[in-house]
Amino acid sequence: MNQKATNQPRTYRFFSTTWGWCLVLICVFAGNLQAQPTRKSPANPRVSALDSLHPTCSDGSPEVILLTYSAYQSAFGPKLQQPLWVGYRLNSAQVGGGAERSSEFWKDPRLGGKDASDADYKGSGMDRGHLVPAADMAWSTRAMHESFSYANVCPQRPGFNRGIWKRLENQVRTWASDLPATDTLGLLIWAGPILEPEPEPWGRLLVPRLFYKIVYHPAQSRVVACLMQNESSQGELSATMVTVDRLEQMTGLDFLPGLPDEEEERLESSLCRTCWVWLNPVRR
Numbered sequence: 001m002n003q004k005a006t007n008q009p010r011t012y013r014f015f016s017t018t019w020g021w022c023l024v025l026i027c028v029f030a031g032n033l034q035a036q037p038t039r040k041s042p043a044n045p046r047v048s049a050l051d052s053l054h055p056t057c058s059d060g061s062p063e064v065i066l067l068t069y070s071a072y073q074s075a076f077g078p079k080l081q082q083p084l085w086v087g088y089r090l091n092s093a094q095v096g097g098g099a100e101r102s103s104e105f106w107k108d109p110r111l112g113g114k115d116a117s118d119a120d121y122k123g124s125g126m127d128r129g130h131l132v133p134a135a136d137m138a139w140s141t142r143a144m145h146e147s148f149s150y151a152n153v154c155p156q157r158p159g160f161n162r163g164i165w166k167r168l169e170n171q172v173r174t175w176a177s178d179l180p181a182t183d184t185l186g187l188l189i190w191a192g193p194i195l196e197p198e199p200e201p202w203g204r205l206l207v208p209r210l211f212y213k214i215v216y217h218p219a220q221s222r223v224v225a226c227l228m229q230n231e232s233s234q235g236e237l238s239a240t241m242v243t244v245d246r247l248e249q250m251t252g253l254d255f256l257p258g259l260p261d262e263e264e265e266r267l268e269s270s271l272c273r274t275c276w277v278w279l280n281p282v283r284r
Contacts, residue, residue: 065111067151071143072132074151078114080199080206082154084192085253086131091186095177097139102148115150120204129156129211131191133169154193155205159232164240165211168226171237172215174279179219188216194227194250212247214255216267222275223256223267238278244268 064084065076072088105128107115121128132152137143146152156165176187193199193208200207209230216223225247226240244255245268256264 065114067108067110067149069143069146069149071137071140071146072152074131074149076111076115076151078111080195081114081116081120081150082193082206082208083131083151084195085190085251086152086192087188087190088132088136089186089188090136090172090176091184092177092179092181093184094136094139094186095173097137099138099141099144101134101138102145105148105150105153108149108151111151116153116155116205117150121155124155124203124205125158126155126202126205126207127158127161128153129161129165133173135169136173154211155202155207156211157207157230157232160211160228160230164228164233164235164237168213168228168237168240171278172213175215175217175276178277183219185218188218190214190255192251196250210250212242212251214244214247216256220275221263221267222272223270224272224276236278238273241271241273243271 063078065078067074067076072086074083074086076082077084105118107113107117128150130147130152131154132147134144134147137147172187172189179186191211191213194210194212195208197209198206200209207230210227211230212225212227214223214225223244225242225244226237227242227247227250228240248254248268256267259267
């Protein structure tokens with residue numbers, strides 16, 4: 001069944017296997033299917049099948065704190081002081097909203113001081129990189145504010161955060177804005193750091209060397225996955241495409257677990273460059 005957002009975090013110790021992670025990822029869908037501004041999504045059996053699944057836990061596995069916000073979820077790793085992944089969705093009605101961009105990052109009290117702080121970033125030379133882009137949350141003042149939680153932030157090199165990562169964010173918004181108004185479910189999006197090899201110590205920060213983003217479009221049963229070095233790049237966005245299978249191998253996560261096995265295997269193993277139109281993104 002669907003779970004409503006709560007004010008209390010859930011702290012788990014998850015299986016280190018992909019099954020433990022996949023059940024966590026399911027919560028992203030369950031929470032974010034409720035994060036519409038005003039209208040409900042049409043019934044979609046491939047997505048609604050995820051609603052009855054819940055995460056499992058086991059002693060001795062990595063600690064993760066699952067936080068639910070109004071428009072996204074974050075699986076926060078307290079030892080790394082950053083999210084291991086975030087998940088949200090975006091449709092055409094949510095693109096180009098007028099909520100004023102926040103200018104202040106904030107510590108979520110539910111994390112009990114385990115998240116990073118302004119002091120950790122001051123003088124570090126690193127940007128506070130959003131995983132859920134602030135511009136994707138401009139449809140709601142509350143969602144905009146929540147996107148500045150340190151539970152949504154990873155240390156990113158300025159040339160990366162303000163360059164190719166930002167271009168990818170703009171591209172995803174362009175894809176979402178091109179969807180018909182009837183496609184209220186829109187795009188399902190995950191983003192996160194690659195934590196193997198271990199993040200690079202940088203002052204009080206642990207800086208990931210790689211980041212990924214996955215965009216799944218249920219209405220057309222298509223998916224795109226991108227893998228990027230945490231560094232400045234003038235390369236083409238389409239050149240960063242990889243298979244979901246590769247990201248699963250690198251992260252230990254199982255993506256799209258609620259789909260029928262045959263469809264999941266097809267999507268995760270394919271590299272369909274023609275399934276998405278790579279254009280100069282619309283600036284919003």
